[in-house]
Amino acid sequence: MRSLKQVNRLKWCWVVSLSFVTASPGAAQAASEATIGAALPCGQLKGIVIPDSTINVDQMQDAVAADGMRHLSDTAFWTNLTTFFNRGSKLIFFHGCGDPWFSALDTVDYYERMAQASGGMEKVHAQSSRLFAVPGMGHCTSGNTLDRFDLLGALVNWVEDGKAPDAVTATGPAFPGRSRPLCAWPRYAHYTGRGNTMEASNFECR
Numbered sequence: 787m788r789s790l791k792q793v794n795r796l797k798w799c800w801v802v803s804l805s806f807v808t809a810s811p812g813a814a815q816a817a818s819e820a821t822i823g824a825a826l827p828c829g830q831l832k833g834i835v836i837p838d839s840t841i842n843v844d845q846m847q848d849a850v851a852a853d854g855m856r857h858l859s860d861t862a863f864w865t866n867l868t869t870f871f872n873r874g875s876k877l878i879f880f881h882g883c884g885d886p887w888f889s890a891l892d893t894v895d896y897y898e899r900m901a902q903a904s905g906g907m908e909k910v911h912a913q914s915s916r917l918f919a920v921p922g923m924g925h926c927t928s929g930n931t932l933d934r935f936d937l938l939g940a941l942v943n944w945v946e947d948g949k950a951p952d953a954v955t956a957t958g959p960a961f962p963g964r965s966r967p968l969c970a971w972p973r974y975a976h977y978t979g980r981g982n983t984m985e986a987s988n989f990e991c992r
Contacts, residue, residue: 879917954967
């Protein structure tokens with residue numbers, strides 16, 4: 787986490803959350819990318835995000851886990867999504883590995899716990915949910931990376947046509963002319979050893 791001094795050096799900060807897309811069968815027109823965000827002066831952000839630099843996050847997490855009512859209300863523990871998945875609904879997560887605010891490993895941890903609680907990773911990955919980790923991407927976008935990709939289209943294809951997204955193609959202004967496949971977790975892109983390294987078609991997920 788940034789120190790208060792580091793936060794105050796920033797002129798503006800983006801607070802963005804809910805990096806996932808979700809949809810149900812027959813409702814492609816209603817599928818939307820859920821992104822809530824607001825630009826705040828970091829003087830305000832200091833009081834919102836880091837109210838007390840002495841906070842011990844691990845102790846807070848343990849306290850929530852030990853309190854039944856708080857455990858029920860904390861969405862980090864809402865891992866059993868079988869009711870949602872049993873309707874045929876799909877859920878796609880994505881997270882930038884260069885996110886300065888929230889670690890992509892936290893999303894991986896939630897995804898793995900969710901899969902375990904919802905029928906097991908093999909079943910959930912095959913039928914209901916995929917996670918895409920984006921190398922170098924910041925908080926939902928930006929960074930020295932390829933941060934332009936269509937997960938909403940991938941979701942609609944999964945819901946409407948039954949085609950699960952093993953990979954989506956990413957491009958970005960940081961590297962003009964370059965494309966790469968974003969692979970569904972836990973696979974990642976490997977160069978096949980043949981063809982132009984600037985083209986996604988010459989990489990495979992494994």
